[in-house]
Amino acid sequence: MVRGTKRRRSPVEKPKAVALNRDDTILVDEDDVAVGDSQCPSTKSYARLVGIRRGVATIDLTDDNFVCGRGSEDATVNYNFSALVHDAGLYRFISKIQFAINRDADTRRVYLHDHSRNGTLVNQEMLGKGQSRELNNGDLISIGIPALIIFVYETADDNQYPEELVRKYHVTTHSLGKGGFGKVLLGYKRSDRSVVAIKCLNTQYSTRCSRAIAKARDIRNEVEVMKKLSHPNIVAIYDWITVSKYSYMVIEYVGGGEFFSKVVDSKYQRMGLGESLGKYFAYQLIDAVMYLHSVGICHRDIKPENILCTDKSERCILKLTDFGMAKTTAMSKMKTRCGTPSYNAPEIVANEGVEYTPKVDIWSLGCVLFITFSGYPPFSEEYTDMSMENQVMKGRLVFHSQWRHITLETQNMIKWMLTVEPTNRPSAVELMSTEWMKCADCRTAKQDIAKSLAKPVARFCATTTKMISFP
Numbered sequence: 431m432v433r434g435t436k437r438r439r440s441p442v443e444k445p446k447a448v449a450l451n452r453d454d455t456i457l458v459d460e461d462d463v464a465v466g467d468s469q470c471p472s473t474k475s476y477a478r479l480v481g482i483r484r485g486v487a488t489i490d491l492t493d494d495n496f497v498c499g500r501g502s503e504d505a506t507v508n509y510n511f512s513a514l515v516h517d518a519g520l521y522r523f524i525s526k527i528q529f530a531i532n533r534d535a536d537t538r539r540v541y542l543h544d545h546s547r548n549g550t551l552v553n554q555e556m557l558g559k560g561q562s563r564e565l566n567n568g569d570l571i572s573i574g575i576p577a578l579i580i581f582v583y584e585t586a587d588d589n590q591y592p593e594e595l596v597r598k599y600h601v602t603t604h605s606l607g608k609g610g611f612g613k614v615l616l617g618y619k620r621s622d623r624s625v626v627a628i629k630c631l632n633t634q635y636s637t638r639c640s641r642a643i644a645k646a647r648d649i650r651n652e653v654e655v656m657k658k659l660s661h662p663n664i665v666a667i668y669d670w671i672t673v674s675k676y677s678y679m680v681i682e683y684v685g686g687g688e689f690f691s692k693v694v695d696s697k698y699q700r701m702g703l704g705e706s707l708g709k710y711f712a713y714q715l716i717d718a719v720m721y722l723h724s725v726g727i728c729h730r731d732i733k734p735e736n737i738l739c740t741d742k743s744e745r746c747i748l749k750l751t752d753f754g755m756a757k758t759t760a761m762s763k764m765k766t767r768c769g770t771p772s773y774n775a776p777e778i779v780a781n782e783g784v785e786y787t788p789k790v791d792i793w794s795l796g797c798v799l800f801i802t803f804s805g806y807p808p809f810s811e812e813y814t815d816m817s818m819e820n821q822v823m824k825g826r827l828v829f830h831s832q833w834r835h836i837t838l839e840t841q842n843m844i845k846w847m848l849t850v851e852p853t854n855r856p857s858a859v860e861l862m863s864t865e866w867m868k869c870a871d872c873r874t875a876k877q878d879i880a881k882s883l884a885k886p887v888a889r890f891c892a893t894t895t896k897m898i899s900f901p
């Protein structure tokens with residue numbers, strides 16, 4: 431039930447229950463449902479708490495002091511989270527008075543004041559009882575722990591992002607990562623509050639030297655390529671909005687971080703992920719590349735940093751991303767030297783202006799799998815006995831003690847992928863049809879991928895949210 435200290439009740443209508451969803455029943459006054467329309471002409475909201483978890487309402491803020499919590503006889507709140515009573519994981523964290531939103535009458539700045547025992551977080555940072563923090567447009571508010579995000583704070587007058595973008599998405603200040611051309615922010619679709627990643631690209635400059643020497647990123651090409659793709663191990667694109675020199679790619683949110691972090695995780699002690707887990711991931715990546723090549727796309731920048739994990743579990747689903755260098759092979763010949771040096775195939779490193787083929791992806795994949803199984807890269811500037819260019823051109827591989835735990839079959843597969851002569855290198859189809867791929871780990875991977883497709887789209891939040899105003 432929603433309780434307000436100073437709520438305006440319609441003199442003629444009684445409050446009634448509005449079923450939002452299975453466990454979303456919230457008591458609202460009918461005149462509270464519509465926000466900012468003619469029913470409350472005298473009270474203009476200065477900001478909004480956008481509810482992004484099932485059962486949390488969206489609230490227009492008009493009062494300078496607004497209190498949220500479980501509430502009780504002796505603790506009056508403006509919003510009482512009672513619809514979350516069945517969401518035990520969250521409800522038990524909520525204090526009678528969780529936090530207050532205060533607007534300074536003079537400066538008009540807005541602060542969140544934490545009153546709770548378990549704490550309130552702004553942008554994943556814990557405030558703690560008695561602490562305050564200024565709120566800015568797009569800030570995330572969580573309860574108890576970072577994952578329990580309940581609101582996005584949105585001001586009425588912020589125009590940091592173009593109207594075309596904010597009309598469809600809540601853009602938060604929470605950064606998921608940075609790339610050479612810009613940042614990636616957490617966002618939510620306005621239509622259903624499902625979570626997305628918003629890649630904000632400045633089309634005019636790159637902060638990375640390696641990219642600065644490459645030709646300017648062709649974002650249109652990147653988007654066109656992504657739009658053609660539909661595969662469980664490839665990040666999906668939902669939307670693309672370009673306004674002046676900024677481009678916003680709205681893509682599938684993949685919450686487990688880069689595969690690179692997994693490979694270098696201290697729990698594996700730089701020994702690699704082992705035969706079983708390695709094959710589980712190898713299946714996913716080979717399947718993704720097989721699909722890509724079957725639709726005539728060459729990625730050209732496969733590396734652990736461009737592979738994302740769906741979650742932090744050991745056996746997660748991998749998603750190939752960053753199609754900034756990708757090429758539609760039927761459209762034109764591939765001759766450009768691009769990609770990341772330590773993952774580049776010899777025919778790219780040779781840089782003779784000779785046409786190369788999608789087999790360059792198989793080489794890069796071989797490098798990724800080499801690290802996955804062993805914990806160290808096959809080619810590196812740090813190996814001082816030979817220049818990296820020579821290591822690659824000669825296909826020089828050194829199998830240290832880490833490989834003692836890996837079968838000869840697996841070692842041979844990696845060697846095959848890292849064959850210098852592209853015509854002798856296998857295609858993804860050939861890799862997939864080997865006996866090596868007919869193992870229990872590959873079958874498990876296939877089943878897990880199918881299960882991941884059956885799950886609803888990743889979300890932090892509710893699919894339906896009613897708006898409630900507190901004049």
Ligand SMILES: Nc1ncnc2c1ncn2[C@@H]1O[C@H](COP(=O)(O)OP(=O)(O)OP(=O)(O)O)[C@@H](O)[C@H]1O
Nearest residue numbers: 606607608609610611612614627682683684752754
């Ligand atoms: N879909 C996503 N979901 C969650 N986090 C993401 C997503 N895409 C990217 N990130 C995070 O943002 C970081 C930067 O993304 P990305 O590498 O795609 O940017 P970029 O500008 O294309 O970089 P680059 O200069 O390598 O091309 C990633 O390393 C990752 O941590």
